[in-house]
Amino acid sequence: MTSDTAAIAAATRPAQDLLARRHATLGSHSPLFYETPLELVSGNGVWLTDAQGRTYLDGYNNVPHVGHANPVVADAVNAQLRTINLHTRYLNSRVVEYAEALLATFGDGLQRLFLTNSGSEANELALRVARQHSGNTGVLVSDFSYHGNTTSLAELTTGLQVREPLGAHVRPVRIPDALAADAGERLLEQALAEVDAAIASLQEAGHGVSAFLFDPLFSTEGLLQPPAGYVDGVAARVRAAGGLVIADEVQSGFGRVGSSMWGHQMFGIEPDLVTLGKPMGNGYPVGGVVTTADLLDEFGRNNMYFNTFAGTPVSSAAGLAVLQVMEEEGLMAQAAGVGAHIADRLRPLAAKSTHVGAVRGRGLFFGLDIVEADGTPAPALAKALIEDMKTRGVLISRVGRHDNVLKMRPPMVFTREHADQLLEQLGLALEALEK
Numbered sequence: 001m002t003s004d005t006a007a008i009a010a011a012t013r014p015a016q017d018l019l020a021r022r023h024a025t026l027g028s029h030s031p032l033f034y035e036t037p038l039e040l041v042s043g044n045g046v047w048l049t050d051a052q053g054r055t056y057l058d059g060y061n062n063v064p065h066v067g068h069a070n071p072v073v074a075d076a077v078n079a080q081l082r083t084i085n086l087h088t089r090y091l092n093s094r095v096v097e098y099a100e101a102l103l104a105t106f107g108d109g110l111q112r113l114f115l116t117n118s119g120s121e122a123n124e125l126a127l128r129v130a131r132q133h134s135g136n137t138g139v140l141v142s143d144f145s146y147h148g149n150t151t152s153l154a155e156l157t158t159g160l161q162v163r164e165p166l167g168a169h170v171r172p173v174r175i176p177d178a179l180a181a182d183a184g185e186r187l188l189e190q191a192l193a194e195v196d197a198a199i200a201s202l203q204e205a206g207h208g209v210s211a212f213l214f215d216p217l218f219s220t221e222g223l224l225q226p227p228a229g230y231v232d233g234v235a236a237r238v239r240a241a242g243g244l245v246i247a248d249e250v251q252s253g254f255g256r257v258g259s260s261m262w263g264h265q266m267f268g269i270e271p272d273l274v275t276l277g278k279p280m281g282n283g284y285p286v287g288g289v290v291t292t293a294d295l296l297d298e299f300g301r302n303n304m305y306f307n308t309f310a311g312t313p314v315s316s317a318a319g320l321a322v323l324q325v326m327e328e329e330g331l332m333a334q335a336a337g338v339g340a341h342i343a344d345r346l347r348p349l350a351a352k353s354t355h356v357g358a359v360r361g362r363g364l365f366f367g368l369d370i371v372e373a374d375g376t377p378a379p380a381l382a383k384a385l386i387e388d389m390k391t392r393g394v395l396i397s398r399v400g401r402h403d404n405v406l407k408m409r410p411p412m413v414f415t416r417e418h419a420d421q422l423l424e425q426l427g428l429a430l431e432a433l434e435k
């Protein structure tokens with residue numbers, strides 16, 4: 001068999017066989033979406049094609065930020081791979097060009113970069129910097145969040161199943177949600193009092209405060225929307241206690257929120273550390289920590305940080321190509337425009353359905369609370385909707401403490417026309433729920 005005919009044979013092998021082989025090698029706990037898992041074989045922009053030749057509109061994936069199989073990224077990676085690919089212990093212009101281009105999108109205080117290969121590595125490193133700087137170990141996180149898969153991140157994970165118990169140095173705090181049906185007038189005051197209590201408890205236990213780690217979109221939490229004054233209020237309290245502020249921009253970064261390049265800019269704050277991942281290399285693994293000159297120098301003086309695959313010319317070429325396409329195609333402005341259009345169309349759709357509560361999100365990350373007629377969360381209905389959307393050719397997912405918030409977070413090349421297609425199918429799927 002030639003390699004071509006072998007590939008065709010592999011692609012047409014029945015899905016059940018592939019699933020059995022996957023279970024026999026990767027095990028059955030490695031998660032797969034959908035009752036009948038999708039075998040996707042190719043992508044193009046916002047479109048995905050399965051092994052049977054059916055195409056789907058991708059309303060879910062944020063890693064292919066500038067579109068699936070983007071030719072500019074593919075060509076840049078390919079050209080660099082054919083030229084040279086080495087770690088950062090030799091001078092190479094590509095990584096410096098990338099650092100310059102990336103840092104140009106940040107505020108004046110955030111002008112240094114550590115490169116990593118994933119969001120987990122970035123958060124792990126940011127926590128390490130914060131611990132060393134503050135001399136403390138305590139961490140404040142949201143009480144339903146996920147920041148990565150290392151041991152120290154597992155110890156602060158509350159938004160996904162892990163065996164590790166919550167670390168004694170971790171205090172999860174409830175993120176106040178201005179969109180919740182029961183959000184009272186004292187929402188902000190009560191939530192900040194909870195933060196004060198968490199800080200006091202860390203200090204009493206001798207951990208002190210090293211960091212507040214948060215996702216500006218509170219996405220795992222179900223796209224919660226804190227009231228004005230919350231995020232900056234927490235940041236001020238954490239800093240007063242000697243800790244640092246870490247914005248995890250793995251989900252919210254790179255123009256996703258439409259109004260700004262970075263999610264933390266929605267709150268008018270400048271964090272001490274910003275962690276990056278997912279969309280950074282359009283699928284080529286690239287992550288990073290952006291920080292201040294002082295913090296990077298302090299860490300560098302005391303630690304020899306080296307990361308074999310991080311900041312190679314190839315990963316830098318991928319990162320540069322993503323920034324280039326974003327700029328050339330005006331994707332941040334597009335996210336703002338398409339996002340506003342989606343929000344306008346979601347509201348009447350929600351008003352018509354007895355099963356939709358709050359309309360959530362910013363830019364090209366939007367969600368709907370799926371609820372029972374009495375307003376309680378309806379995870380089974382959310383799951384049914386996601387399956388129905390798949391049969392209608394649109395991929396979406398769900399998040400949140402009750403797993404009932406529809407999660408729609410397409411590649412940034414999603415246009416108004418794509419949005420209208422998604423919304424039309426969502427409207428029909430919601431109508432079907434009423435019957």
Ligand SMILES: Cc1ncc(COP(=O)(O)O)c(C=O)c1O
Nearest residue numbers: 118119120146147148215250277
């Ligand atoms: C907010 C956030 N931070 C960090 C991570 C971890 O990133 P990675 O899977 O690249 O290690 C994720 C992954 O889902 C995430 O959503």
